[in-house]
Amino acid sequence: MHELRVGEVVPLLEISRAWLVDPVSRREGPGEVVVRDGILEAVTWLKGAAADGIGPDGVLVLPGLIDLHVHLREPGNEDAETVASGLAAAAHGGFTTVCAMPNTTPAADEPSVLARVAGAAAASGSPVELLAHGAVTVGRAGERLAALGELADAGVVGFSDDGSPVKSATLLRNALLYAGMLGLPIVEHVEDATLTSGAEANEGLVATILGLKGWPPAAEIAAAERAIAVLDSVRADATGARLHLTHLSTAGALAAVRRAKAAGLPVTCDVTPHHLGFTDEWVAGARRWAWEALDESGVARDPWADGALVAHPYATACRVNPPLRGAADAAACLAALVDGTADAVVTDHAPHTAVDKETEFGLAVNGISGLETAVGVLLAAVAAGRLSLARAVAALTVGPAAVMGSRPGRRGAARGLVEGAPADLVVVDAGDDWRVTPEALASRGKNTPLLGRELPGRVLVTLAQGRLAYQDPSERA
Amino acid sequence: MSTSPTTTPTPTQPDAGWRQKHLLDVDALSLDEIQLVMRTTDAMKEVLSRPIAKVPALRGTNVTILFYEASTRTRVSFEVAAKNLSADVVNIAASTSSVTKGESLVDTIRTVEALGADMIVMRHGTSGAPYLAAEVFSGSILNGGDGWHAHPSQALLDLYTMRAHLGDVRGKKVVILGDILHSRVARSNLWSLTASGADLWLCAPSTLLRGFDAWAGRWAGGGAPGHAGFHVTSDVDAALRDADVVMALRLQRERMDAGLLPSLREYSARFGLTRERLAGARPDALVMHPGPMNEGVEIAPDVAILDRSVITEQVTNGVAVRMALLYLLAGGHPEAVTNA
Numbered sequence A: 001m002h003e004l005r006v007g008e009v010v011p012l013l014e015i016s017r018a019w020l021v022d023p024v025s026r027r028e029g030p031g032e033v034v035v036r037d038g039i040l041e042a043v044t045w046l047k048g049a050a051a052d053g054i055g056p057d058g059v060l061v062l063p064g065l066i067d068l069h070v071h072l073r074e075p076g077n078e079d080a081e082t083v084a085s086g087l088a089a090a091a092h093g094g095f096t097t098v099c100a101m102p103n104t105t106p107a108a109d110e111p112s113v114l115a116r117v118a119g120a121a122a123a124s125g126s127p128v129e130l131l132a133h134g135a136v137t138v139g140r141a142g143e144r145l146a147a148l149g150e151l152a153d154a155g156v157v158g159f160s161d162d163g164s165p166v167k168s169a170t171l172l173r174n175a176l177l178y179a180g181m182l183g184l185p186i187v188e189h190v191e192d193a194t195l196t197s198g199a200e201a202n203e204g205l206v207a208t209i210l211g212l213k214g215w216p217p218a219a220e221i222a223a224a225e226r227a228i229a230v231l232d233s234v235r236a237d238a239t240g241a242r243l244h245l246t247h248l249s250t251a252g253a254l255a256a257v258r259r260a261k262a263a264g265l266p267v268t269c270d271v272t273p274h275h276l277g278f279t280d281e282w283v284a285g286a287r288r289w290a291w292e293a294l295d296e297s298g299v300a301r302d303p304w305a306d307g308a309l310v311a312h313p314y315a316t317a318c319r320v321n322p323p324l325r326g327a328a329d330a331a332a333c334l335a336a337l338v339d340g341t342a343d344a345v346v347t348d349h350a351p352h353t354a355v356d357k358e359t360e361f362g363l364a365v366n367g368i369s370g371l372e373t374a375v376g377v378l379l380a381a382v383a384a385g386r387l388s389l390a391r392a393v394a395a396l397t398v399g400p401a402a403v404m405g406s407r408p409g410r411r412g413a414a415r416g417l418v419e420g421a422p423a424d425l426v427v428v429d430a431g432d433d434w435r436v437t438p439e440a441l442a443s444r445g446k447n448t449p450l451l452g453r454e455l456p457g458r459v460l461v462t463l464a465q466g467r468l469a470y471q472d473p474s475e476r477a
Numbered sequence B: 001m002s003t004s005p006t007t008t009p010t011p012t013q014p015d016a017g018w019r020q021k022h023l024l025d026v027d028a029l030s031l032d033e034i035q036l037v038m039r040t041t042d043a044m045k046e047v048l049s050r051p052i053a054k055v056p057a058l059r060g061t062n063v064t065i066l067f068y069e070a071s072t073r074t075r076v077s078f079e080v081a082a083k084n085l086s087a088d089v090v091n092i093a094a095s096t097s098s099v100t101k102g103e104s105l106v107d108t109i110r111t112v113e114a115l116g117a118d119m120i121v122m123r124h125g126t127s128g129a130p131y132l133a134a135e136v137f138s139g140s141i142l143n144g145g146d147g148w149h150a151h152p153s154q155a156l157l158d159l160y161t162m163r164a165h166l167g168d169v170r171g172k173k174v175v176i177l178g179d180i181l182h183s184r185v186a187r188s189n190l191w192s193l194t195a196s197g198a199d200l201w202l203c204a205p206s207t208l209l210r211g212f213d214a215w216a217g218r219w220a221g222g223g224a225p226g227h228a229g230f231h232v233t234s235d236v237d238a239a240l241r242d243a244d245v246v247m248a249l250r251l252q253r254e255r256m257d258a259g260l261l262p263s264l265r266e267y268s269a270r271f272g273l274t275r276e277r278l279a280g281a282r283p284d285a286l287v288m289h290p291g292p293m294n295e296g297v298e299i300a301p302d303v304a305i306l307d308r309s310v311i312t313e314q315v316t317n318g319v320a321v322r323m324a325l326l327y328l329l330a331g332g333h334p335e336a337v338t339n340a
């Protein structure tokens, strides 16, 4: 591909001898694609000798990924991220659609804030599609309903007070009813704040040893159970009511969702790469993957006994809400992804400035910059044999699209590898590791405990709506 | 007191030296290093027994004492220790409220370094704060207590005091009684005492022991490499039975406000260290307290003044241990102290 700028229509891109994954047709295998004048002109599945030597450990072609849950910080905290830098980070991570959370300053609780964000997206020149969730309550204060109908008219894909839960169960009930009428989900951050006041790290061995105030899994489980019970109570009145629980991190909350789904309740949920890949022992200085931190009987190992502590303890890059959990909870997140209890993987991309993170652990803000490392963490799980590539891709494409209730033609709809449609795809070299460094990250938020580490899966090219969204420097001719 | 390190033949071991740039917690210390601190403290005790209790070991070294929490005892102990070694001492009483005014810990450490600090003794209310300081400071950080996490000089002076009376603490029953959950003293003592092979018992109301039972369970089959297991109980009489050492911890009033305990009265009735309770321990059991004491709450006034109470000795040994730590961090060797 010749030197193209971000946003330009791709005149010609031929990818031969790649491993194609199409979650819409549920097909994966060796193949080739041709993009001409921004259109995915040809998708050819190779057979026989032509397919020899092509595997899922080499160059992958996937549909553009969707992230239901990102924080782009604009308006209000542009030092941490702007819409432009956030969309650049998304493209570098392989995402062609992201949904911004409304906890900006001011909060996106009425359409004018959304218009401002949309204007910034247009001005950025990025072809990455920016969708938005609206706030559930005015100012996310948990007292009065935000302008839900007007926000729906302005195109939001859901409502959330993320950053915190909807404070009152009565308001949550009313929001479920009203949003159900509008055909949109409530995206709930489940946390019983009476159990997490002053909490610093997952309640367990690590917090006990490090002298950090415990953040109990029960806080998430209790809030998840409550939200599901509230949903159940409105079903008879609002057939359209839908509840989506975001960034679940505990076996207990995921079990509650599993039961609710089995009972036919309209509930969905997602998990993050960091909650399934990292554990609370990272706060103590371990850096092994979650699946390496479990013993044969499914119990978390002891990083002190194992001599697994390799980094400084109290790294604020590991501070996140909900907190990194124990290895058993992380395994439950992965299991929920594998068995479909978790409908989607979201990054909960939460960029922060160095100033907000370069401070005492107890005073640091919560959040991990995640858009650019999500594919790498999931590919590490795939490489470890813990997750299928097809499932990982589905949870980043058709899964989140279904949560948004996408219909054909609607924004945010999953794009498979469909001939004749505008090219919306990502090319990843699963066999090429890259090092996570501040310079390598397009996001202004360098707050990830993966800094300095090699991750599998270099993103070579991301195309969105037929246009160039990202191109690896080494691919530029 | 004790043997002179210069005349005691010590077996030469390749790893017997001091390898720490900082002292952030005792968990980083090998048993050899703990022994080295004990031997160096012996030498410092000898210095303290001289008419002029001062050596030039740290002459020209700037020791900055940076305390974010008020603590006269520990601050003065470090200050006396540093001055006994002829260091230049700078005292800074910082407040965590300055954080909200825009001066971050990192800014402060960089400023203190620019002002010439070679070592920083740091007290901070947030667990882990000295680890952040150690990342930005080019000299040595000596943790003078961080949040609920660690208080290494206290644990080492406690160990020194126990050894002065009991000899080796291996197999000796040591009971820490009180607010374990919020105690950096308990956590640091846990590392040094289990490393030293003591039979450690932690005793507190169940609300102030949360998480420790799981920790003890984890270590039951051998915890961190070289460490013994420990016991956790809310049964004071079982804990004190035949104990060699009983250390009471300060109970803070905030624990009632946080709903962890019904009342000071009830705590003192059930968990206070009284003569009656102490009768279950060995007749010569040492009574310890890291101070400051709430007499009549966690410890009865008539217990604190018993002959076997070594609470004031802890204070004296505190100076010697802190001299030893400053000296070792500055690169000194115990054999050289008396000639220094």
Ligand SMILES: [Zn+2]
Pocket: A162, A163, A164, A189, A247, A321, A322
């Ligand atoms: Zn959230």
